[in-house]
Ligand SMILES: Nc1ncnc2c1ncn2[C@@H]1O[C@H](COP(=O)(O)OP(=O)(O)O)[C@@H](O)[C@H]1O
């Protein structure tokens with residue numbers, strides 16, 4: 001593994017709804033804070049219940065909830081609005097022909113377009129990681145349901161491919177303008193930009209490429225990904241699907257958390273062949289069911305924090 005990939009400061013808990021992602025994220029953050037790590041926990045789940053688990057009302061900005069522990073809940077509608085406002089500003093600044101476009105109508109449709117929600121989550125993560133992350137030793141993300149999580153984790157990879165193609169297209173437009181100008185120095189394109197260095201659209205694409213590279217590095221190299229399953233067929237199957245998808249994206253899983261061991265009627269026969277080779281941490285079914293605000297479900301995740309810390313420098 002490359003030396004830079006040893007810097008692991010973010011932690012994501014992924015898995016099927018109800019397996020215990022919020023409970024384990026909160027317990028992990030509490031144990032990291034107890035061990036003296038300055039910790040931030042952020043919920044990305046639109047159906048927030050991190051505040052309930054921590055026994056505090058949370059908002060978009062970090063609130064100190066315990067010694068060494070700050071917490072926040074990302075308000076997704078705010079980030080969708082921010083994303084659309086940024087898009088509007090960019091279109092206005094970069095495209096002289098935008099007056100021909102019904103921009104407001106277009107953005108109203110975009111609010112519900114596929115992709116908008118995961119972009120909003122992605123830029124929220126970027127804000128937490130790039131603007132706030134420097135203040136903490138550990139940033140824990142409590143994730144939304146699997147489908148949305150896999151989409152935002154895939155987005156930097158997919159978008160990088162898009163941006164690369166769009167950059168190529170833009171470069172070839174600029175090259176054609178240059179050729180036209182050579183043939184006819186008085187051509188109308190003379191008023192337009194021909195050099196990628198000065199071209200606003202090309203510059204925007206390069207800036208987006210840089211932002212995506214930072215997020216891809218976060219997911220691939222700087223994050224501790226814990227896959228949460230229960231001793232049941234459905235959550236194991238979803239765990240296997242998550243691993244397959246993350247393998248494709250070249251995002252490594254750091255640990256499997258088998259939660260709710262001892263669930264009546266269940267058999268603890270391990271995480272199954274699809275998750276083979278990953279370190280497994282087991283957590284028993286507790287009795288506190290989230291009402292003990294000092295320690296959700298009374299779980300001790302010290303062993304997982306130690307495993308996480310060993311991967312850090
Ligand atoms: N180890 C455990 N023992 C007892 N109850 C648990 C345990 N882990 C989670 N729970 C309970 O299971 C329910 C779902 O947990 P939650 O953390 O909200 O799941 P998710 O975030 O994955 O949807 C909650 O009521 C929570 O209190």
Ligand SMILES: [Mg+2]
Nearest residue numbers: 021022045143
């Ligand atoms: Mg949850």
